[in-house]
Amino acid sequence: MIEIFTTGGTIDKVYFDALSEYQVGPTTLPDLLRENNVHVPHRVTQLMRKDSLELDDADREAIRAAVAASDATQVLVTHGTDTMAVTGRVLQSVAGKTIVMTGAMQPASVRASDAEFNVGFALAAVQTLPPGVYIAMNGMIFDPARTVKDRAGARFVAES
Template identity: 50%
Template sequence: MADILILTTGGTIDKLYFDALSEYQIGDSVVSRLLAVARAACDVRIVELMRKDSLELTDADRAAIAEAVRTAPEQRIVITHGTDTMTETAAALTGIPDKRIALLGALAPARFAESDAAFNLGMAFATVQVAPGPGVWIAMNGTVFPAGSVRKDRTSNSFVPV
């Protein structure tokens, strides 16, 4: 069993842009590369669940994410996710016993030089390691929000308390 399970679901963090029209595709996850660059010492297991923009996630997708969390042997779980519906997935995970879960995303793809992806990943890692007990959190914009107490503000392009 790993110290931390990372579930990847897609979202901007893993997007690849191909042309001036901003056509994109969700590519291979960059999580292992970000962890290598950070020299992360935790034992991790990475599982790709899906490659979807979060606006395309369905209730069935959220049920699959919840099932992966519920059945994982690890108690510390980090989930990469698109930012548009991250709060909905966090709500679907609330109440799963004995798990410390942190969701993170990026407002710019991790492959971009000025992305927030690495910082958010670090925040999520810290959250599942030091959280006082089971629960669900969102790690974005240098803040850790308990699930249900945050929303994405599209005007400021940031996460803010509810």
């Protein structure tokens, strides 16, 4: 059983019109998985609905505690991309589990989103990687301890 925790971020953002502010809405992950015919045993738990820039140490501890308390050894966490690596570093204190974090640069609700690809890639990664914490974005696997978001390039890069 793969445990999937959602925390919000761009993947779950909802825009009401071209001029409106966004809101982080209810997770779309169960619909995305169903629409893509995903049959791997999983359960989805929405932990919070926050932009990752709004996450604080208490939120990161709540994510860490939920992952640590899960009976699953394979855990996928959807997360906003701006501070994904920060939370990934906190999750490195959880031993004996394969933890993969992913998100999207565009909301799952928009046609040109990378959400479906990233979630599918992360689902494959969590089933095949050894225990540890990883970021799975845009077809690449990163170590959160040595990764940063390249805002201009809209991608993750390994720190040099």
